[in-house]
Amino acid sequence: MTDKTTVLSDAFGRKIEYLRLSVTDRCDLRCAYCMPKDFDGYEEPANWLSFDEIERVLRLFASRGLSRVRLTGGEPLLRNRIADLAGRIRAIPGIDDLSLSTNGTQLVKHARPLKEAGVTRLNVSLDTLQPARFAAITRRDALKEVLAGLKTARETGFAPIKINMVWLAGTNDDELEAMIAFCRDGGFILRLIETMPMGETGRNSQFASLQPLMASLKTRFGLIDGLIPGGGPARYLVTPDGKFSVGFITPMSQHFCATCNRVRLTVDGMLHLCLGQEDRLDLRQLMRDGESDESILTAIQTAIDRKPERHEFSEHPEKIIRVMSSTGG
Ligand code: SAM
Ligand code: SF4
Numbered sequence: 148m149t150d151k152t153t154v155l156s157d158a159f160g161r162k163i164e165y166l167r168l169s170v171t172d173r174c175d176l177r178c179a180y181c182m183p184k185d186f187d188g189y190e191e192p193a194n195w196l197s198f199d200e201i202e203r204v205l206r207l208f209a210s211r212g213l214s215r216v217r218l219t220g221g222e223p224l225l226r227n228r229i230a231d232l233a234g235r236i237r238a239i240p241g242i243d244d245l246s247l248s249t250n251g252t253q254l255v256k257h258a259r260p261l262k263e264a265g266v267t268r269l270n271v272s273l274d275t276l277q278p279a280r281f282a283a284i285t286r287r288d289a290l291k292e293v294l295a296g297l298k299t300a301r302e303t304g305f306a307p308i309k310i311n312m313v314w315l316a317g318t319n320d321d322e323l324e325a326m327i328a329f330c331r332d333g334g335f336i337l338r339l340i341e342t343m344p345m346g347e348t349g350r351n352s353q354f355a356s357l358q359p360l361m362a363s364l365k366t367r368f369g370l371i372d373g374l375i376p377g378g379g380p381a382r383y384l385v386t387p388d389g390k391f392s393v394g395f396i397t398p399m400s401q402h403f404c405a406t407c408n409r410v411r412l413t414v415d416g417m418l419h420l421c422l423g424q425e426d427r428l429d430l431r432q433l434m435r436d437g438e439s440d441e442s443i444l445t446a447i448q449t450a451i452d453r454k455p456e457r458h459e460f461s462e463h464p465e466k467i468i469r470v471m472s473s474t475g476g
Pocket of ligand 1: 174249
C-alpha cells in the first residue's frame with residue numbers, strides 16, 4: 148500500500164512518481180544523434196539487473212508513491228522475455244501506468260504479448276518516412292519493419308500511439324507536413340523533439356529550436372494549447388475542435404525541469420536523478436551487498452534529495468559523456 152506520508156519528493160518539492168527503466172543498453176539501430184556508429188561500451192550481462200532485482204526496486208518505489216513506469220533502452224524489445232517483465236511490473240500494487248518507448252523494428256512480434264502483459268501506452272521513434280533517409284539517420288535499412296510494427300500495434304489495440312520525431316536541422320525538417328498527414332491518417336499523435344547534448348553523438352546532432360515552428364503552427368492553423376495524458380514533458384498544440392494535435396519536447400529552448408517528476412534506472416542498476424548530470428546511486432551494489440529494504444529506501448530518498456533543480460545542457464553542453472542509449476531516453 149502507498150504510504151502517502153512518505154511519498155518520495157526532492158529538495159524543491161517535486162514528487163517523484165515516474166521512473167524510466169532501461170532494460171538494455173543494446174540496440175539494433177545506430178541513430179546518429181544517440182549512439183556512436185561503432186559503439187562497444189556495453190554493460191556485461193552479469194551487471195544487468197535481473198527481473199527479481201528490477202521488481203524489488205520498483206516495489207520499493209511504489210511503496211513511496213511511484214505510479215508510472217516507462218520501459219526503454221537501448222531498444223527494450225531486445226531484452227529477452229520483455230513481456231514477462233512487463234507483466235511483473237504491472238502486477239505491482241500502485242503502478243497503474245506502464246508504457247514503452249521503442250524504435251518499432253520488432254513490434255510485429257512483440258505488440259500482442261506486451262498488450263496482454265498490461266503495457267498501456269506506446270511511443271515509437273520515427274524521424275522520417277523516406278527509406279534512404281531512415282537508413283542514413285539510423286544506419287539501418289529498416290523503415291519497412293517499423294511501419295509494419297506500427298500497423299500491428301494499432302491493430303492490437305494500442306491507443307494512443309505516440310510517434311517521436313527528433314527534429315534534425317537540414318535532415319528531416321522538410322518532412323513536417325508529410326509526418327502530420329501520416330499521423331493524422333494513422334491515428335497517431337506526433338511529437339517533435341529537440342536534440343540534447345548527450346555524449347558526442349548528441350552534441351554533434353543538428354540541433355534546431357522548435358520555438359519558431361510552434362509559433363508558425365499556431366498562426367497558420369490556429370492551434371491552441373492542449374493537454375494529452377502521459378505525465379511526460381511534452382507540451383501540446385491542438386486544433387480548436389480537438390481533432391488534431393502535435394506535441395513538442397523542448398529540453399533546450401524551454402526546459403521543463405520545474406515540473407520534473409522522474410528518475411531513471413539503467414540496466415546496470417544505476418539510479419540517475421537527472422539526464423543532465425552524472426550523479427547516481429548504485430542500487431545494484433546495495434542489493435547485491437544484502438542491504439535491507441529499509442536501508443535501500445533511505446539511500447533512494449537521500450539520492451533524490453540531491454536531484455538538481457535543472458539541467459545545464461545550454462550552459463555546459465560538454466558535461467554529459469553518457470550517450471542516450473545507455474541512460475534510457
Ligand atoms: N530505442 C528506443 C527508441 O528509439 O524509442 C528507446 C530508447 S531511445 C534512447 C528514447 C528516445 O530518446 C527516442 O525517442 C530518441 O529519439 C531519443 N533520443 C536519443 N538521443 C537523443 C538526443 N541526443 N537528444 C534527444 N533525444 C534523443
Ligand atoms: Fe537505438 Fe533508440 Fe538510440 Fe535510436 S534512439 S540508437 S533506436 S536507442
